[in-house]
Amino acid sequence: MHTRFTCGGCLALLLLVAPLAVAQDSERNRFFVQQMIELAADGNAQGVDTMQRMLEQNPKPAATDAEAARAALRRGQEALAQDDNTGAALSAFLQASRDDPGNLDAFSYLGLSYRKLGQLSDAERALQIALSLDPSRAVAWFQLAQVYGLQNDQRRARGALANTYRYAQNPMRAEEILRSIAETETAEPLRNAALETLRLYQLPALAVIVPPIPVNPDIQPLNPPSGARRP
Amino acid sequence: MRFPVPVALLLALIGTPALAGQYETIDYHVQQMITYAASNDASGVLTFREQLGNLRRPQDGDANQARPLLQQGESQMARGNAKEAMNRFRQAFIADPTDANIAVALGSAYARLQRWREAERLLVYALSLAPEQSAAWLALGEVYAQAGDTQRATGAFANAYRFAADPAQLAEHLRQRATGDTRDTVRIGALQALRLMQPGENPVTANPATPAPVTPATPSTNTTDPPANSANLLGALKRGLTQLATPPGNGERPAAIPVGTSAPPGNSGQQIYRRSLPRTCLIVTFRNGKLADLGSGLLVSADGLVLTNNHVIENAQNLAVRCGERESTAEVRRRGKNPDLALLTTSLRGSDSFILNETYSPDLIGLEVFVIGNPYGLEGTFSTGIISGLREMDGVRYLQISAPISPGNSGGPVILSDGTVIGIATMGLKVGQNLNFAIASAEVIASALFDAARMKHQPLQSKKP
Numbered sequence: 001m002h003t004r005f006t007c008g009g010c011l012a013l014l015l016l017v018a019p020l021a022v023a024q025d026s027e028r029n030r031f032f033v034q035q036m037i038e039l040a041a042d043g044n045a046q047g048v049d050t051m052q053r054m055l056e057q058n059p060k061p062a063a064t065d066a067e068a069a070r071a072a073l074r075r076g077q078e079a080l081a082q083d084d085n086t087g088a089a090l091s092a093f094l095q096a097s098r099d100d101p102g103n104l105d106a107f108s109y110l111g112l113s114y115r116k117l118g119q120l121s122d123a124e125r126a127l128q129i130a131l132s133l134d135p136s137r138a139v140a141w142f143q144l145a146q147v148y149g150l151q152n153d154q155r156r157a158r159g160a161l162a163n164t165y166r167y168a169q170n171p172m173r174a175e176e177i178l179r180s181i182a183e184t185e186t187a188e189p190l191r192n193a194a195l196e197t198l199r200l201y202q203l204p205a206l207a208v209i210v211p212p213i214p215v216n217p218d219i220q221p222l223n224p225p226s227g228a229r230r231p
Numbered sequence: 232m233r234f235p236v237p238v239a240l241l242l243a244l245i246g247t248p249a250l251a252g253q254y255e256t257i258d259y260h261v262q263q264m265i266t267y268a269a270s271n272d273a274s275g276v277l278t279f280r281e282q283l284g285n286l287r288r289p290q291d292g293d294a295n296q297a298r299p300l301l302q303q304g305e306s307q308m309a310r311g312n313a314k315e316a317m318n319r320f321r322q323a324f325i326a327d328p329t330d331a332n333i334a335v336a337l338g339s340a341y342a343r344l345q346r347w348r349e350a351e352r353l354l355v356y357a358l359s360l361a362p363e364q365s366a367a368w369l370a371l372g373e374v375y376a377q378a379g380d381t382q383r384a385t386g387a388f389a390n391a392y393r394f395a396a397d398p399a400q401l402a403e404h405l406r407q408r409a410t411g412d413t414r415d416t417v418r419i420g421a422l423q424a425l426r427l428m429q430p431g432e433n434p435v436t437a438n439p440a441t442p443a444p445v446t447p448a449t450p451s452t453n454t455t456d457p458p459a460n461s462a463n464l465l466g467a468l469k470r471g472l473t474q475l476a477t478p479p480g481n482g483e484r485p486a487a488i489p490v491g492t493s494a495p496p497g498n499s500g501q502q503i504y505r506r507s508l509p510r511t512c513l514i515v516t517f518r519n520g521k522l523a524d525l526g527s528g529l530l531v532s533a534d535g536l537v538l539t540n541n542h543v544i545e546n547a548q549n550l551a552v553r554c555g556e557r558e559s560t561a562e563v564r565r566r567g568k569n570p571d572l573a574l575l576t577t578s579l580r581g582s583d584s585f586i587l588n589e590t591y592s593p594d595l596i597g598l599e600v601f602v603i604g605n606p607y608g609l610e611g612t613f614s615t616g617i618i619s620g621l622r623e624m625d626g627v628r629y630l631q632i633s634a635p636i637s638p639g640n641s642g643g644p645v646i647l648s649d650g651t652v653i654g655i656a657t658m659g660l661k662v663g664q665n666l667n668f669a670i671a672s673a674e675v676i677a678s679a680l681f682d683a684a685r686m687k688h689q690p691l692q693s694k695k696p
Contacts, residue, residue, distance in 0.1 A: 170289045171253050172356045173328040176321055176337075179349070184318070188521065204348035209558040210515050210551045211522055213608045 029055060029132030030125070036135060037144075040166065041159030043200050048163065052135045060133060061101040069100030076109055086116045097126075104133040108140045115147055123147045138167040138174070149190030157193035162200055175203055182206070186214040254352065257286065257359040261371075264362070265386030268393065271427045276390065283362045292327030300326060301333050304340070313343040314556050324353075331361035339370050342377070350374045363394040365401060372424070376417040384420030385427070392428045402429060499648055503601045504613050507646055509555030510585050511603040513610055514539050514575075514642060516547030523547060527604035527643030528575065529652060530554050531587065532685040535579035538675065539642030540657055541566045544573050552577050565680050570627045570670050571657055573642075574680045585644055587688040588651035591628055591673035595653065596620060602634040602656055604643030612640075616665065618653070628671040630654045636667045645669040651689050 032051045039047035063069060076092030079085045090113040096106035107130035114123035127144040131137060145160035161178060168174030181194035182205060191211070198205035260283040267275030304319030317340035323333045338353030354371040357364065372387030388405055395401035408421035497505070512528035514537070526543030530536070537552055544550060550561040552575065559577035566573035595618045602614045616634030623629070632645060636656045645654035654669030675681055676688050 170328050172352070173289070173325060175352075176324055176328075180318075180321055180325065204346065204352070206346065209560055210513060210553040213513075213515075213525065213610065216607050216609065218607070 025058070026129065026132070029058060030128045033128045033131045033135070036131075036163060037156050037159035039159075040162035041155050043162070045166075048166065055132055055135045058132070063100035063102060065099045066103075069096040069103050069106060072096035072099060073103065073106055073109065076113070080109070080113070086113050089113050090117065097129075102133060104130045104137060104140070107133065108137065108143065111140065111143050111147070115143065115150070120147055120151055124151075136167040138164050138169065141167060142177075145193065146190065149185075149187050149193065152189045154189040154193050154196075157190055158196045158200070161193050161197040165197060165201060178203070179205065183208055184212050186212045254356065257283070258355050260286070261355045261358050262383075264358075264390060265383050267386075268389040269382055269386030269427075271389070273393075276393065280362045283359060286359060288360070289329050292329050294327050294330065297323040297327035297330060297333060301330075301336060304336060308336075308340065308343075312556070313340055316340050317344060329360060331357045331364055331367065334360060335364065335367045335370060338367070338374075342370060342374050345377075347374055347378055351378075365391045365395040368394065369401075369404070372420055373417060376414060376420045379416050381416050381419050381423070384416060385423040388420050388424030389427050392424060398428075500601065500613070500615060503646055503648065503650060504603070506650055507585070507601070507603050507644065508611055509557075510583055511611070511644060512537050512539075512552045512554040513605050514543050514561075515551045515553070516544055517549040517551070518547065525605055525608050525639050526641045527639065527656065528552060528554075529642075529644040529655075530579065530582045530584040531574075531687075532584050532682070533580070533582055534685060535559065535577040535582055536564070536584075536682070536685060537561060537575040537577055537579075538655065538680070539573050539575065540655065540670075541568055541571045541573045543642045544575070550575065552579070554579055554582065557582070567679070569625055570674050570678060572655065572670065572675060572678060572680055574682075584687060585646075585652045586650070587672040587675055587686065588647060588649075588653045589673050589676050589688055589691045590653065591621065591630075591671045591691075593621065595630065598653075599648055600630075600632055600634055600653065601646040601648075602632070602636055602640065602643060603646070604636065604640035604656060606637035606639040608639060616667075619666075621671075622668065624668075628674045629657070629668045630671050632656075632667050632669055633665040634667065635665055 032055050036048050036051045036055075039051065072092045072095040076089040076096065079089035079092060090110070093106055093110040093113055096103060097110055100106060107126050111123045111127035111130060114120070114126055124144065124147050127140050127147065130140045131144070134140075141160050141164040145157045145164060148154075148157035148160055161181075165171060165174045165178060175198070178194045178198050182191055182198060185191040185194065188211065191208070195205055195207055260279050263279040264276050264283070267273075267279065300319050300323035304316045304323060307313075307316035307319060317337065320333060320337040320340050323330075324337050327333060334353050334357035338350045338357060341347075341350035341353060351371065351374050354367050354374065357367040358371070361367065368387050368391035372384045372391060375381075375387055376384035388408075392398060392401050392405065402425060405421040405425050409418050409425060412418050412421070510530040512530060514526040514528045515522060516524045516526070523546065524543065526539055528537045528539035528543070531538045537554070544563060544566070550563070552559055552561045554577075557579050559579050561575040561577045564574045564576045598618050600616055600618055602616070604612055606612050614634045614636070616632050618630050619633050620631035621628070622631050630645065630653060632654070634645070636643075636659055640656045641658075643656045644652045645656055647653050652672055654671050655675065656667070656669045659667035672688070673691075681688075
């Protein structure tokens with residue numbers, strides 16, 4: 001009886017601890033991603049490299065159903081591209097990330113969908129998981145920078161943009177993207193972050209004197225569809 | 232599968248990490264080609280050209296998305312709108328960074344905007360995609376010439392000639408630069424490149440259509456000689472220049488049409504709009520480092536004085552203005568509540584400015600007026616109406632106008648059909664329709680803000696008997 005109890009306790013303990021360990025791994029990895037942002041924002045390339053190596057040494061979570069995950073990912077991409085149906089896309093990407101927790105595309109798109117829906121904390125978390133799976137993923141860094149921009153967190157937006165440039169496949173293209181944001185983005189934190197990033201890498205940068213004027217949100221269709229707000 | 236543009240842009244960023252110092256590697260090869268070209272070492276140029284061609288090419292971009300943007304940029308550039316052209320070329324480049332023509336177009340647009348560092352980087356990058364693109368070498372030569380680096384300008388111009396599809400045409404282009412360009416470094420660089428590439432000919436007289444300079448710069452018959460002393464060369468060129476009957480254009484933008492010169496095509500409204508837009512300003516105010524309010528203003532002196540309403544700027548901690556394509560920070564020079572006016576100093580020197588019309592009489596009633604401003608941030612909004620009446624309120628003379636104005640128009644010009652400013656859009660009745668008011672220019676001229684030495688005004692028109 002005592003033995004059975006002990007074994008049962010072990011099993012229960014294992015069942016409890018295993019997800020806990022996974023959760024701890026996930027939290028630790030997100031911490032490393034945060035460190036990469038902080039270090040990049042300070043221009044500490046060596047520190048960023050160290051954190052990147054630590055993340056890359058971690059074993060990747062195994063897929064429970066890789067094929068189902070790929071199918072869900074395709075569905076999500078189609079929902080985004082063809083229907084602009086972010087809600088359906090989000091469900092599909094959630095499914096893909098559950099079926100294959102090591103699929104960084106699933107988490108990257110999940111972050112994109114959450115951002116489009118304005119769920120910024122969820123977007124940040126999904127993108128941090130994507131980056132813990134592949135810390136050299138420029139597109140995920142860029143998306144994360146946009147999330148921080150929307151959260152008015154200029155410093156972290158700068159760190160994420162710095163990593164976008166660092167890991168971009170074509171740095172000249174990334175440089176022009178940064179310049180475009182620094183000169184035309186209406187959201188001030190992201191615009192300033194892009195300018196700071198260009199300066200961080202000692203790239204030519206022009207600080208705008210007159211900031212871009214946002215499109216007037218009160219401009220509405222004269223004949224809105226039924227149910228829509230009248231001007 | 233097709234993705235919407237932002238998603239496609241994001242996806243295009245995905246890929247293997249860049250090699251450290253990718254641009255520096257490209258730049259090293261390009262600079263070597265320039266150095267060898269400047270010393271007329273063809274084999275050195277070709278060696279590094281080959282090495283440049285062996286560097287890893289970036290992944291293909293989206294040409295279908297980029298092409299229309301390139302065309303839009305070219306169209307804007309043809310209209311002299313370099314900033315807008317640069318924005319379109321930049322979007323085209325982001326869509327397809329593997330198209331050398333787009334990279335050259337963007338680099339050239341940066342050069343037009345005098346952003347030399349950006350221009351150099353784009354043109355060097357373009358040469359990594361197409362090391363034999365003569366246009367990229369030519370543009371890069373211009374950038375170096377502008378930066379005062381004659382040696383590198385010479386090398387880049389020499390490569391432009393070396394790789395030209397039509398060397399005779401390129402030589403003629405360089406010849407025009409050597410004789411007709413207003414900038415010393417461009418002339419010297421072009422002349423030296425011609426001497427390197429055409430050692431047996433007199434660079435500035437090779438084309439019989441080009442008039443011979445009185446004292447031509449003597450080309451060296453020994454191509455290994457060091458370049459001629461710049462000062463001597465310059466003197467010879469300047470003397471030669473004076474003899475040229477029709478110096479070729481230097482590619483600079485035409486100046487804006489000043490008031491009183493021949494009118495641009497279009498109806499009177501279009502003409503007023505085109506003339507007035509570069510002199511009408513967007514006023515941006517900041518508080519605690521954030522954008523606070525928007526208003527309008529007008530340039531009233533050649534050294535950048537901008538007139539607006541006091542209520543536009545009274546709560547601002549910092550100010551910036553955009554007049555046409557030019558931008559500047561601004562400081563309050565003088566302001567007052569009655570009349571509700573403020574005069575700002577900016578760095579927009581050499582500006583075309585409005586003439587204030589001092590007329591204030593019942594004869595004005597019924598005249599057509601034009602208003603430009605930025606209502607609700609809609610920049611450069613143009614509206615028309617008539618002068619509906621003359622009103623005096625709190626001792627200030629106003630024109631009542633029927634032209635529609637809204638918040639954001641405050642401080643903008645109310646213009647007569649002769650292009651002079653008759654009032655400053657200031658306020659309107661919330662009830663009724665198109666019952667709006669502008670402070671009469673006569674009031675501005677009578678106020679302490681008016682600076683007769685710097686601001687132009689049209690005196691009172693004498694009443695005809």
